[in-house]
Amino acid sequence: MRVVALIMAGGEGSRLTVLSEKRAKPSVPFAGKYRIIDFTLSNCVQSRIYDIAILTQYRPHSLNEHIGIGKPWDLDRGRGGVQLLQPYQARGSQGWYMGTADAVYQNLGFLLGRDADLAVILSGDHIYKMDYRPMIAFHEEKGADLTVAVMNVPLEETDRFGILTTNKNGRVTEFHEKPKARDKGTLASMGIYVFDVDILAERLAQGHALEPNLDFGKHIIPNMIQNDKVYAYQFDGYWVDVGTIDAYWQTSMTLTAPDSPLDLWDTNFLVRTRSQERPPVKCSAQGDVVQSLVSNGCTIHGLVERSVLSPGVYVSAGAQVRESVVMNDAWIGPGAILDRVVIDKQVIVGSGVQLGVGDDLRPNHEMPDRLDTGITVVGKGAHIAANVRVGRNVLIHADVDEEVYAGLAADFVPSGATVTPGGVLLPPPLPPSAPATPAVEATA
Secondary structure, three states: OOEEEEEEOOOOOHHHHHHHOOOOHHHOEEOOOEEOHHHHHHHHHHOOOOEEEEEOOOOOHHHHHHHOOOHHHOOOOOOOEEEEEOOOOOOOOOOOOOOHHHHHHOOHHHHHHOOOOEEEEEEOOEEEOOOOHHHHHHHHHHOOOEEEEEEEOOHHHHHHOEEEEEOOOOEEEEEEEOOOOOOOOOEEEEEEEEEEHHHHHHHHHHHHHHOOOOOHHHHHHHHHHHHOOEEEEEOOOOEEEOOOHHHHHHHHHHHOOOOOOOOOOOOOOOOOOOOOOOOOOEEOOOOEEEOOEEOOOOEEOOEEEOOEEOOOOEEOOOOEEEOOEEOOOOEEOOOOEEEOEEEOOOOEEOOOOEEOOOOOOOOOOOOOOOOOOOOEEEOOOOEEOOOOEEOOOOEEOOOOOHHHHOOOHHHEEOOOOEEEOOEEEOOOOOOOOOOOOOOOOOOO
16 A cells, blocks of 8 residues: 655745744744644654655745755655655646645646555644554545544634534535534544545546636535545544644643643654754853753753743843743843743844733734734844833734834834834724723733
């Protein structure tokens, strides 16, 4: 039985705001030393799947550099291994991927050329650890044409997923893509599919003739439920889509808990990544690290509490980093305070800066649906001038320089504002009669 994996990694990930401004969502750093795609790639290797294609599209350069020839995952092989497939123009070809299923349709040549029996189709932007072999065995046992991995989700979150209904034998009888009504059950698709290759090729060709913007959730799966044998495979482990700032931050904080449901230290199921040569962590006499993940190359002279630090972060004396995610080579100046913030690579936080100030939880004025839980986000390479105070739900774009803050009233960026290279975009003032916003719970 020959199995090939196709990993969908072309999404823009716009809900991650500036974190995906310069990179594809699967290449966003996570858990200190990793990238999001490392989890799916490591799952494949754990499942003894060594023939993998990664379908890229949006800003693939960071992802291409990270994966390289696949050596960290034992995928630098003469037969099989890993290939990165980007859309291209050809006679009779439409070019850009127009949907998840269209991306696979445009790469059917790769799949059929591998003479594969089964295709495992995966998302490159989820955090989980899973051996796919039991699911493949379930697929074969049922004689299925398609098997969908599923898990139960809270009822209030069902509008974020494809929701399935099954009979007592596990065969799927209904599928509703992100239903608005919360009466379709709680069995959610994880975006993990096992297809018989011949059936997949036939259904993609049929679907593409009718709908160029071909999508698995909207077109392929509903059609196959009516015409083919589609089964649901129950997964009971930890799985999360970190596609929003809040989900990304919440999942990062989960890793710092003593009883974290995601075990990164299991030597029998390692998450592999491309590692840079960095010296060990250095924590001086005045430095203090409490319930945090701190990566190699970090230097700690201040307080780091319930936070995740990527390689090369420098925390100066007197600085405090609380409930925050700080990515590679960021510099936190003397006396700076970070509270519930996410900071991208190579950011400079000047001395005395306060990020995440006050109890005002107004949503971001430009992105109220993406920044509304009190988390402030700073884009790659931004420089925050000394002694500036920044509220909550603030978005600071990549490469913003310190001159932007000159002339700012009281050196304060209020909650809900956006900082761009062209200036600070202030939210409308609160009406005088506006009720007080609930305070963010203080860190113990």
